[in-house]
Amino acid sequence: AQSVTQLDSQVPVFEEAPVELRCNYSSSVSVYLFWYVQYPNQGLQLLLKYLSGSTLVKGINGFEAEFNKSQTSFHLRKPSVHISDTAEYFCAVSDFTSGANNLFFGTGTRLTVIP
């Protein structure tokens, strides 16, 4: 079974400051890793995903994440945030040995960018 832990439920940060949203996972099998963003009253939008290859993954809107297998982490980073980045961010894993493509989500981190 897989599980995802997002260590921070809320992260306030000033505009143009850097931010890191933390994600750790546990799984008995190898996984794919994802970050989704959810703006108010909207569905989830994929930011980036790690399937294989380079452990540093670049996504949309200037976000990037680094897969660290030894620490079972997939932290999301952005060097300079904007007001428009205020949203809920979800980390998710998918077991790539399964045929079902099910996503297991963390509980989310609410990023609030302060002007």
Place this chain on the structure above:
Amino acid sequence: EAGVAQSPRYKIIEKRQSVAFWCNPISGHATLYWYQQILGQGPKLLIQFQNNGVVDDSQLPKDRFSAERLKGVDSTLKIQPAKLEDSAVYLCASSRGTKSGNTIYFGEGSWLTVV
């Protein structure tokens, strides 16, 4: 390309009443998912279809929830009778296939309040 369409966006019902949600996936996407997102939690998979067949419904409370995708395109999720704890956002999603790693695209969700 049109996204995943869901209706209604908002619904308020009394407990023990019934409700149905409709979803139309992205054109050409064979796999359709229904997720439940309770306030403050990450989405949880209820059921996954591949065309008109069920791939995974292990987390669907079958005593009150049912879902169908009769023609392999759009889908309906029904709750009968509703309980207070069913208050949540019901997210429909789709992907090209069931293979793990396929990007899953989400609709804007149907917000259910049970009073």
